[in-house]
Amino acid sequence: MSYQVLARKWRPRDFSALVGQEHVVRALCHALETGRLHHAYLFTGTRGVGKTTLARILAKALNCETGVTPSPCGRCAACQEIDAGRFIDYLEVDAATNRGVDEMALLLEQAQYAPTRGRYKVLTIDEVHQLSPHAFNAMLKTLEEPPEHIKFVLATTDPQKIPVTVLSRCLQFNLRPMPPERIEAHLDHVLAAEGLSHEPGALREVARAAAGSMRDALSLLDQAIAHGAGRLATADVRALLGNTAEEQIRSILDALVAADAPALLRIADELAATGADFGDALARLARWLHRIAACQVAPGAILDEAERATLDPYARSWDAEYVQLAYQMVIRGAADLPHAPDPATGFSMTLLRLVAFQPVQPPSLPARFVEPEQRTGPEPLVNRSAEAVAAAAVESPPPVATAKSSSPATAAPTDAASWHDLIERLALTGLVRELAHHLEWVSLTGEVLQLRLAPAHRPMMSGASQQKLQAELARALNRPLRLQIDITPPQADTPARRRADMQSNQRARAIESIEQDPLVRGLREQFDARIDPDSIRPL
Numbered sequence: 001m002s003y004q005v006l007a008r009k010w011r012p013r014d015f016s017a018l019v020g021q022e023h024v025v026r027a028l029c030h031a032l033e034t035g036r037l038h039h040a041y042l043f044t045g046t047r048g049v050g051k052t053t054l055a056r057i058l059a060k061a062l063n064c065e066t067g068v069t070p071s072p073c074g075r076c077a078a079c080q081e082i083d084a085g086r087f088i089d090y091l092e093v094d095a096a097t098n099r100g101v102d103e104m105a106l107l108l109e110q111a112q113y114a115p116t117r118g119r120y121k122v123l124t125i126d127e128v129h130q131l132s133p134h135a136f137n138a139m140l141k142t143l144e145e146p147p148e149h150i151k152f153v154l155a156t157t158d159p160q161k162i163p164v165t166v167l168s169r170c171l172q173f174n175l176r177p178m179p180p181e182r183i184e185a186h187l188d189h190v191l192a193a194e195g196l197s198h199e200p201g202a203l204r205e206v207a208r209a210a211a212g213s214m215r216d217a218l219s220l221l222d223q224a225i226a227h228g229a230g231r232l233a234t235a236d237v238r239a240l241l242g243n244t245a246e247e248q249i250r251s252i253l254d255a256l257v258a259a260d261a262p263a264l265l266r267i268a269d270e271l272a273a274t275g276a277d278f279g280d281a282l283a284r285l286a287r288w289l290h291r292i293a294a295c296q297v298a299p300g301a302i303l304d305e306a307e308r309a310t311l312d313p314y315a316r317s318w319d320a321e322y323v324q325l326a327y328q329m330v331i332r333g334a335a336d337l338p339h340a341p342d343p344a345t346g347f348s349m350t351l352l353r354l355v356a357f358q359p360v361q362p363p364s365l366p367a368r369f370v371e372p373e374q375r376t377g378p379e380p381l382v383n384r385s386a387e388a389v390a391a392a393a394v395e396s397p398p399p400v401a402t403a404k405s406s407s408p409a410t411a412a413p414t415d416a417a418s419w420h421d422l423i424e425r426l427a428l429t430g431l432v433r434e435l436a437h438h439l440e441w442v443s444l445t446g447e448v449l450q451l452r453l454a455p456a457h458r459p460m461m462s463g464a465s466q467q468k469l470q471a472e473l474a475r476a477l478n479r480p481l482r483l484q485i486d487i488t489p490p491q492a493d494t495p496a497r498r499r500a501d502m503q504s505n506q507r508a509r510a511i512e513s514i515e516q517d518p519l520v521r522g523l524r525e526q527f528d529a530r531i532d533p534d535s536i537r538p539l
Contacts, residue, residue, distance in 0.1 A: 007218040010190055012053055013074055013083060014060075019186050019214060020178045021050055027173065028054075029070035032061050037068075038171040040143055040152035042128075044159040045175030048213030051155035052092070054175070055124040056082055058153060059090045063118035078118055089118035095127045101134040108142050111150050121150045128154040129161035136163050143169045177212025180204070186214065187221055191232070196225065201234035209241045209280075242277035249284050256326075256354055257317045264351040268344065278347040282334040288314075289327040296320045297459050319462035321431075322359060329353050359464055412477050416441050416492050423495045426476060432468045435460040437499070440490035449473065450484045458487055 012018045015025045024043075031037055041058070043051040060083075062068055065076035072079050081087035093107060107123070115121050125131070131139075143152060143166065154170060156162060184207040191198050206224060210217035220241070224232050227240045238245060248267060255263035271281060294301055295308060295315040302308045318326075333350030340346025413419040419441030428436055438460065440452040453461060466483055474481040493501070514520055514531060523529040 005219070006190060006194075006222050007215050010218060012050070012057065014072060015057055015070060018050055018054065018057070020182045021054070021175050024054065024173045024175060028058060028061075032068060032070040035068070037062075037151070039146050039150070040154065040170040042154045042156070042159070042162075042167070042170035042172040043175055044156055044172065046177050046212055047157055048210075048215030048217075049175045049177060050214070051175060052124065052126055055092070055122070055153040055155060056090075058151075059087070059120075059122040059124070062120045062122060062151060063087070063089065068119065087118065089115040089121045090124070091122070092124045092126065095125050095130045099131050099135060101132060101138050104131065104135040104138045108139060111142065112147060115149055119149075122153060123150060124153040124155065126155045127157065128166075129156045129158045133163075136166055140165060140169075178210070178214050178217070179212075180207040180210075183207035183210055183212075183214060183217045187217060190218070190221070196230060196232070198232035199234045202232040202237040205234065205237045205241060239274065242275055242280065246284070249281070249288055252285060252351065253288060253314055256351075256358075257314065259355055259358055261352060261355045264355065265348060268348040268351060271347070272344040278343040279334055279337055281347065282330050282337075282350065286327060286330045286334070289323055289330060292318075293320065293323045293327065296323060319359060319464055320459055321462055321464065322357070325357060326354055329357065412444055412479070413441055414444075420493075420495045420498055422473075422476065426472050428469070428472060431460060431462070432465045432472070434496075435465050436469055437496040438494050439485070440492055440494045442486070447480050447482050448484050449481050450486070452486050452488055452490050454489050455487055461485060461487075 015029060018025055041055075043054055045051055057072070060072035060074070060079045061070060063078045063082070064072035065078055066073050074080070074083075078087060082090050085092070091107070091110070098104075098107070111121055111123055113121075142150075146152065152170070154162075154166075159167070159172070184203045187203045187206060188198075191203075202224065206217055206220050209220055221232075224237045224240055228236045248271065251267055252264065255267065271278065291302070291307070292311050292314045295311040297320060299308065299315075302311065315323075330350060333346065333353070336350075337343050337346045340349065411418065413422050423436050423439075426436065435453075435457075438453060438457045442450040442452050444450070466485070470481055470483045473483075490497075511531070520529075520531070524531075
């Protein structure tokens, strides 16, 4: 017997075998059980998610000899002939090759006749968006008022190209791309049934490469089985697909943390020598940067402790702003690959761009990235609180003006009030200004200015914003400074809180003034007028 490819052998034969489309299956089963059958269905979704498979199962459910049922028997003549593609009352047409008005007119003419063998005639038009405008117009009348014995099933990967006059006459179901985890689980089931061994990582590579398509996943699995002579090893599958190992992506991140451009170019050369897919490498790098950004901004969202431990050194090595910029550069680099002289050059240029745009003075590296012989000297100034870990103190700023400077020095803050006044006088902008206004003054001892920041405002505290604020404060006070910021709830008012309270008091006085105005009081008494407090702004 000739070999049957896995994509055909494992094509679902009933609703229960269809993976990942439970929302569609549930609606169709309820309709079949209650007899609430629509005359036209539209299935949309990317390739390989089960559109035409669903059409065949629906045709069996309507024509099974046991009756209209959500569980066709699969053994009667109607079910077996539909599976084999030779049931006379099931018509499956490809609109890509039958897109003209003449073909549509012939098809609709055949549909007018009563079923020969089945209960219903089921007309499936695949890639229906490729029909010509005249063909769509020809089918509109039949689609709107079809004979009782006909059911239309339309399938498309591009529903935006279907006229709204057709869409409005169909019951539409959107089939979702398969998540990699569902694909991996199904492939594991298939291999177990086929009696084939595999490494878990191999299926993960296939599932990711399938990009949401179960059919593509089964086709890639067939290819991997042939490549590995019946056994799937992760390294073999990765080499077959041109995928990049996670260890190589981590090597890129480590070299990027160290700003080691030669190391990045060596990694790029190694990937080129192995025939790697550079688009896949950049996609994986973008996924890592996304998780690093999540670790910085919302660490609680990363539930896996091992993953958090892996991401944490990178999250503490870069400013949040740089991680966002790096992600955009990687995404842009992937989009530019077709325009590069060759993919390897485009990939290398993206890595060099990531190095070139790193902050000039990045935060101190976590111990993971420091060689043992480099771990000498005093530890960076770091405070730890119950809620979070504060950032490392910023390096001392460039030399500031001495006592002989012509610019007058501002008095150093001695309490919260003088700290508020100092912050208001500084010419700060953007994120640095927001950070300064949310800091609470604690003390000034020698060169160390101790401040306090609420955990909710931790994302504001990047290395660049600290460095800018430290330089501005040192310039205003005419003395060298080092900032020490504790991440802990403030115990007194911050400049931002003080400003908010002042604005609230001003607004309250403005509301009171309007309410006491004789004209306003007269309008309220005579016409039952009401004052909208949200519309009142103090002058």
